[in-house]
Every structure is written in C-alpha cells, then in structure tokens.
Amino acid sequence: MTASAAPPTRELGRTRKRKEDARLITGRTRWTDNITLPGMLHLVVVRSPLAHARITRINTDVARHLPRVHGVFTATDLGAQGIRCPAHGRSPRT
Amino acid sequence: MTRLTVMVDGVRYVDDVEPRTLLAHYLREKLGKTGTVVGCDTSNCGACTVHLDGRSVKSCSVFAVQVGGSEITTIEGLARDGQLHPMQQAFHDNHALQCGFCTPGMIMQAIDLLGDDPDPDEQSVRAGLEGNLCRCTATRTLCVPCLMPRRR
Numbered sequence: 001m002t003a004s005a006a007p008p009t010r011e012l013g014r015t016r017k018r019k020e021d022a023r024l025i026t027g028r029t030r031w032t033d034n035i036t037l038p039g040m041l042h043l044v045v046v047r048s049p050l051a052h053a054r055i056t057r058i059n060t061d062v063a064r065h066l067p068r069v070h071g072v073f074t075a076t077d078l079g080a081q082g083i084r085c086p087a088h089g090r091s092p093r094t
Numbered sequence: 095m096t097r098l099t100v101m102v103d104g105v106r107y108v109d110d111v112e113p114r115t116l117l118a119h120y121l122r123e124k125l126g127k128t129g130t131v132v133g134c135d136t137s138n139c140g141a142c143t144v145h146l147d148g149r150s151v152k153s154c155s156v157f158a159v160q161v162g163g164s165e166i167t168t169i170e171g172l173a174r175d176g177q178l179h180p181m182q183q184a185f186h187d188n189h190a191l192q193c194g195f196c197t198p199g200m201i202m203q204a205i206d207l208l209g210d211d212p213d214p215d216e217q218s219v220r221a222g223l224e225g226n227l228c229r230c231t232a233t234r235t236l237c238v239p240c241l242m243p244r245r246r
Contacts, residue, residue: 018186024194025182025201027129027169034128 041070096159102127103171111158117151118142120158121168129170129198133227140226143199144168150206152199152225169198172205181205184239192230200226204240213243 133141172179207222
C-alpha cells in the first residue's frame with residue numbers, strides 16, 4: 001500500500017499548525033513556578049524522615065516563631081477547620 | 095554579597111548577589127526572566143540552557159558571579175522587533191514541541207549546535223542535543239529544525 005498523492009479532501013490529510021506555540025517558543029509560558037502574585041506565600045510540605053514509624057508528637061513551636069513564617073499546620077490544625085485527611089490502612093504486621 | 099554587572103538580552107543589569115546564587119535563579123528570581131526554566135536538580139535536562147557570550151551553557155551549572163562583564167542571551171532575547179528567530183519558527187513549523195517545557199533550552203542549544211556545524215547530519219544533531227531531555231516528543235522530531243539546511 002503506498003501513500004496516496006491525491007490532495008486531502010475535507011479535514012483528513014490537512015496540515016495543521018499548532019495554536020499554542022507563541023508563548024512556548026518565546027519563553028512566556030505561564031508555568032506555575034513562573035507566576036508571581038502580590039503578597040504571595042510559599043508552601044513547604046515537611047515529610048517524615050522515616051519510611052515506617054508512628055508519630056507520637058509534632059512540635060511546631062520553633063518553626064512557627066521563625067521570622068517570615070506565616071503559619072505551620074498539622075493534621076490536627078486541619079481537623080479543627082473541618083478538613084479530614086484520608087486515613088491510611090492499619091500498619092502491616094512485620 | 096558580590097556586585098554583579100551583566101548584560102542580559104541586550105539590557106545591562108547591576109545587582110548584589112550571593113556567590114552561591116545560580117545563574118538560573120538570578121535570571122528567574124532577580125530579573126524576572128522566567129522564560130528560562132529549571133527542570134531537574136542534576137544538570138541533566140538542559141531546560142535551563144542560555145547563551146553566555148555566544149555559547150550555550152546550562153544556567154543551573156553557572157554561578158551568577160561567574161558572568162560579570164559577559165553577555166547573556168535567554169529565550170526571551172531571541173526575537174527581534176517582533177520577528178521570531180529562525181530556530182523558533184522552525185520549531186513551530188515542524189511540530190518540534192508538545193508541552194513546551196524543554197523547548198526554550200532546546201531552541202538555545204539547537205542554535206548553538208548549528209553555530210558549530212551549519213549543516214549537520216542527523217547523527218550529529220542527536221549528539222548535539224544529547225544534553226537536552228524531552229519527555230514529550232521523539233528525538234527524531236526534535237532533530238528536524240536542525241536538519242532544515244540539509245532538507246532544502
């Protein structure tokens with residue numbers, strides 16, 4: 001089977017140019033990290049350094065009082081706002 | 095802090111920068127030139143590629159303080175008077191991009207590659223673009239803009 005040399009009929013076979021390239025090829029894409037808004041804050045997620053452990057206590061005192069820290073939130077704080085974190089299953093027995 | 099004087103996309107900037115500041119971060123955060131993006135932490139991806147005194151460099155692997163007195167061109171400095179650089183046009187014409195994240199770095203490196211060899215074969219283009227990673231397209235597609243001279 002060879003490629004047909006017939007001109008495209010209707011839509012199939014037509015060359016199409018992309019419509020979104022103007023920003024992408026000139027470095028004006030609005031990637032999330034490219035966006036700056038007035039009064040913008042930065043969120044950092046602090047994760048457990050241990051792969052499998054039981055959290056007994058989270059002490060946020062020092063972090064909360066660091067200069068330019070606007071807030072430190074744990075699951076307890078979210079719960080107080082009515083935000084429920086999905087619960088993981090029980091720890092597997094090892 | 096170190097006083098840095100540098101020309102970027104035709105404009106002279108004077109700033110005090112920490113010696114540890116990467117050129118990529120100086121461009122993005124100090125100058126607001128977010129056209130140059132950071133795609134990895136390992137200097138593998140090449141998305142941050144710019145031209146330093148006419149040669150391509152990964153701006154994540156250059157300290158801002160190293161470019162004092164030099165001329166930097168970013169993706170944002172390629173178009174002149176609203177006219178796209180031929181390589182920018184070639185990427186559009188040949189569908190050599192999809193999401194566009196790697197594209198600025200890819201274009202900057204493609205220009206450098208043709209500067210070294212104005213009429214490369216596909217193998218040379220593949221080798222020349224080795225330092226620029228793309229998750230969307232096929233390498234063959236990315237090579238086409240640099241093979242345009244040969245195709246004419």
